[in-house]
Amino acid sequence: MHIYDDDIFKMACxxxxxxADYLNIDKNDRExxxxxxxxxxxxxxxxxxxxxxxxxxxxRVQHHLTLxxxxxxxxxxxxxxxxxxxxxxMWMSWKCALANxxxxxxxxxxxVDPAKLSRTELEGxxxxxxxxxxxxxxxxxxxxxxxxGTNEQIMGWFMDTYxxxxxxxxxxxxxxxxxxxxxTEGRREATGRGVVYLIERAMDMLKMDPEKSTAIxxxxxxxxxxxxxxxxxxxxxxxxxxxxxxxxxxxPNGIDVKAxxxxxxxxxxxxxxxxxxxxxxxxxxSLPCDVLVPAAVDRVITAKNAAQLKCxxxxxxxxxxxxxxxxxxxxxxxxxxxxxxxxxxNAGGVIVSYFEWVQGLQSFLWSEMEVTxxxxxxLEHSFSxxxxxxxxxxxxxxxxxxxxxxxxxxxxxxxxxxxP
Ligand code: NAD
Numbered sequence: 109m110h111i112y113d114d115d116i117f118k119m120a121c122x123x124x125x126x127x128a129d130y131l132n133i134d135k136n137d138r139e140x141x142x143x144x145x146x147x148x149x150x151x152x153x154x155x156x157x158x159x160x161x162x163x164x165x166x167x168r169v170q171h172h173l174t175l176x177x178x179x180x181x182x183x184x185x186x187x188x189x190x191x192x193x194x195x196x197x198m199w200m201s202w203k204c205a206l207a208n209x210x211x212x213x214x215x216x217x218x219x220v221d222p223a224k225l226s227r228t229e230l231e232g233x234x235x236x237x238x239x240x241x242x243x244x245x246x247x248x249x250x251x252x253x254x255x256x257g258t259n260e261q262i263m264g265w266f267m268d269t270y271x272x273x274x275x276x277x278x279x280x281x282x283x284x285x286x287x288x289x290x291x292t293e294g295r296r297e298a299t300g301r302g303v304v305y306l307i308e309r310a311m312d313m314l315k316m317d318p319e320k321s322t323a324i325x326x327x328x329x330x331x332x333x334x335x336x337x338x339x340x341x342x343x344x345x346x347x348x349x350x351x352x353x354x355x356x357x358x359x360p361n362g363i364d365v366k367a368x369x370x371x372x373x374x375x376x377x378x379x380x381x382x383x384x385x386x387x388x389x390x391x392x393x394s395l396p397c398d399v400l401v402p403a404a405v406d407r408v409i410t411a412k413n414a415a416q417l418k419c420x421x422x423x424x425x426x427x428x429x430x431x432x433x434x435x436x437x438x439x440x441x442x443x444x445x446x447x448x449x450x451x452x453x454n455a456g457g458v459i460v461s462y463f464e465w466v467q468g469l470q471s472f473l474w475s476e477m478e479v480t481x482x483x484x485x486x487l488e489h490s491f492s493x494x495x496x497x498x499x500x501x502x503x504x505x506x507x508x509x510x511x512x513x514x515x516x517x518x519x520x521x522x523x524x525x526x527x528p
Pocket of ligand 1: 254255257258299327329351352353403404406425426454455457458
């Protein structure tokens with residue numbers, strides 16, 4: 109389908125075809141499972157600070173509505189396209205199904221660089237985006253959340269815009285909101301914490317000693333910074349490499365991640381942070397370490413560098429960091445590189461978003477401890493299922509994780525039937 113024409117959508121389809129072949133899915137069901145249910149493109153006219161009016165392109169893709177409403181993040185990135193949005197929505201479907209959440213996948217966003225907007229302009233883009241989406245979203249249709257380039261404040265503006273339109277506070281229209289307006293304790297940290305919970309589980313299985321282990325984390329935003337902090341301060345690993353869009357740093361003696369976080373809080377990025385040697389961002393991924401966490405953009409582990417990875421555990425914090433060609437290489441190296449695939453590894457975010465949605469619908473209030481405890485229980489269940497399936501069927505962890513997700517969606521579609 110031409111509207112999704114994009115390399116990253118093709119990558120998501122190629123991954124799906126591998127699973128469909130493995131599950132022997134009938135060709136009549138393949139396209140029905142693969143192509144999104146709905147795709148919405150909007151044009152957002154926004155007043156800029158200099159008095160001009162600029163238009164931005166916005167998207168929302170709802171992958172399937174078989175198991176419940178769709179759920180997915182909102183990405184603000186200059187290169188965002190309909191195809192990329194559709195790929196991310198498809199991955200969300202398998203991720204939600206693997207965690208057994210009553211959702212289909214969705215994703216949305218605006219083709220914009222948020223760092224180049226003033227706060228007023230960012231608010232204008234965010235509110236106009238939600239305003240344009242009102243006819244297509246709702247607490248029982250499609251629930252938005254944060255992703256790359258968006259944050260709690262933007263989710264707050266989304267919630268306010270929708271609520272003003274409805275005439276009452278609709279907390280459950282969006283997750284990842286500030287706690288002061290119905291957000292859930294621990295949602296901001298949920299993805300990074302989940303990544304680290306699964307790394308600890310893998311280290312335990314592989315009998316690795318965290319105190320003697322090192323980690324490299326690519327991306328220092330919501331997912332990467334929380335994962336790096338948690339690895340260093342909670343699990344006791346030495347974080348020897350970090351990076352963001354401006355800088356990649358390496359220090360074999362360890363980087364003070366707390367200081368890096370405070371630096372980014374004040375300065376916005378790692379550019380002037382001086383704890384370590386500046387290295388080529390691509391090389392950072394193939395430096396020796398025990399745990400490698402790509403937590404930034406997609407397709408950073410490719411056929412070019414997959415054979416060079418020197419980590420024992422590859423924990424995919426980002427969505428789609430590994431291409432299918434790299435997967436083939438890593439499958440050959442299964443006893444050298446233990447992979448925690450994205451739809452399992454970064455599921456903490458959508459799991460706690462689910463809690464936040466339920467809390468909003470039911471007006472519940474849960475403590476951070478309750479939230480984290482429930483999160484880890486779901487992750488534990490998914491992790492064990494994936495490892496068992498991979499072992500029993502002699503397949504990769506990605507194939508096992510995606511197969512469990514795809515199977516659940518297929519089963520639900522078959523049970524509901526095809527109307528008319
Ligand atoms: P974010 O915007 O908070 O942070 C992104 C970070 O990546 C920033 O530090 C940015 O500078 C850095 N970055 C961007 N391009 C880079 C590059 N080429 N090389 C190195 N670093 C680069 O975004 P986030 O919410 O942390 O999301 C990161 C990834 O995790 C994305 O793939 C996203 O889809 C995925 N994810 C996020 C969540 C969530 O709850 N936020 C949940 C699941 C998955």
